[in-house]
Each structure stands twice: as C-alpha cells, then as structure tokens.
Amino acid sequence: MLEKPADTDRPLLPALKARWSSRAFSDTLLTDDELRDCFEAARWAPSAGNGQPWRFIVAPRDDAAAFAAALQCLHEANALWARHAAALIVSVAQTVRDDGRPHRTALYDLGQAVAHLTVQATALGLTLRQMAGFSAELARETFAIPQGFEPVTMVAIGRRGDPAGLPETLQAREHEPRRRHPAAQWVFVGRWGQAAWHEPAGDGE
C-alpha cells in the first residue's frame, strides 16, 4: 500500500497529513457503518445559514446496476481506475433555493461537506479520489436529479489497493510526488499581493 504523506511546512492533524487521492483500490467493499460515518462527517460541515445545500447519490459496487450506471457517467480516463472503487458517489449542490432564489454559496458549502467526508474517510483508513471528469448531464438523467440541483463532482471511495494493479501509465502517476504552492504565495495580509509571512521557497512549482 502506497503512503504519500504531505511534506508539510507546519505540523498538521494526522488525517490531513495522510490524505492523498489514490487511484488504486482493493477489492474490499465498505461496510454500511463506514459509509454512514463518512456522511455523518459531511452532515456536520458548516454551511451558509445552515442551509446544508448538498445531496449525495451513492452507488456501492455490490449494487451492480447503480454502480454500472454511475460508472457510465465518468469520463473514460477516470472510469479506467474508478471501476475498482468500493463505491461511487455523485455530489450534488442545491443551487436554487426552495423559494427560487439562487443559492450563491451552494458549491462552497458542498465542497466543505465533501472535505469533511474526505478527512473522516482518511481517519477511518479509507481513501477517495474526487473527480470533475464526468458528464453532469448524464448523471442528471441517470439519477433523475431535479432542476435547481447541480451534479458537481463524483467521488471514488474504498480501501487503498496496490498500484501495481493499475495500467502502467497510471502507476507512474500514482508514484508522482505531491506538490503545493507555498502558502506565502496566496495568503496576503492587509492588501492584495502582500505576503502574510516569509518562508523559504517550497518545491510547489
């Protein structure tokens, strides 16, 4: 099992340091408890006005019809590896409020819910990879997602597997180092562009 802990500039909570988006999954399915724990974390994410404008459609691999339907929504490059996940999830934002007004922070709130889910999953020893590479139109049609709700990402979740089982090109990518821009490049103090602190140049470029 490949571990790729973040090479952080500051100490982080263990799950934040350990999390990374692997493409290799073991064959093992998730238990109902594991899935429910993940969604409980999403449930307790903050949201504007406590609006909770998120919905999730889960397709566990042992629900063959639902899993195949979800898999079909993925772009081929993602389906290639995501077909081994224990479950596929469609994340959906409520972008239009019940009273018809646009929900300006819906995507932000959904992202926070997924972030919570992600950290909880990592703490449970699970792994996941989020994907923008899917057809939102097909997902809407396949899962009868109503107007006012937007499929935003799909998520492949499961237990980490051996990257040796992936196609060769993906194996190489799986071993690529993880990089980030130094925080001083995007945290400003007082005015735009003024770095909040000075730190040695990272290897994030």
Ligand SMILES: Cc1cc2nc3c(=O)[nH]c(=O)nc-3n(C[C@H](O)[C@H](O)[C@H](O)COP(=O)(O)O)c2cc1C
């Ligand atoms: C909104 C979003 C969309 C993404 N879309 C894809 C995707 O379609 N295919 C893919 O392989 N990875 C996708 N990723 C995974 C990112 O490439 C990955 O999170 C990023 O490279 C950082 O790596 P790390 O998560 O291991 O730190 C996506 C991640 C996010 C948050």
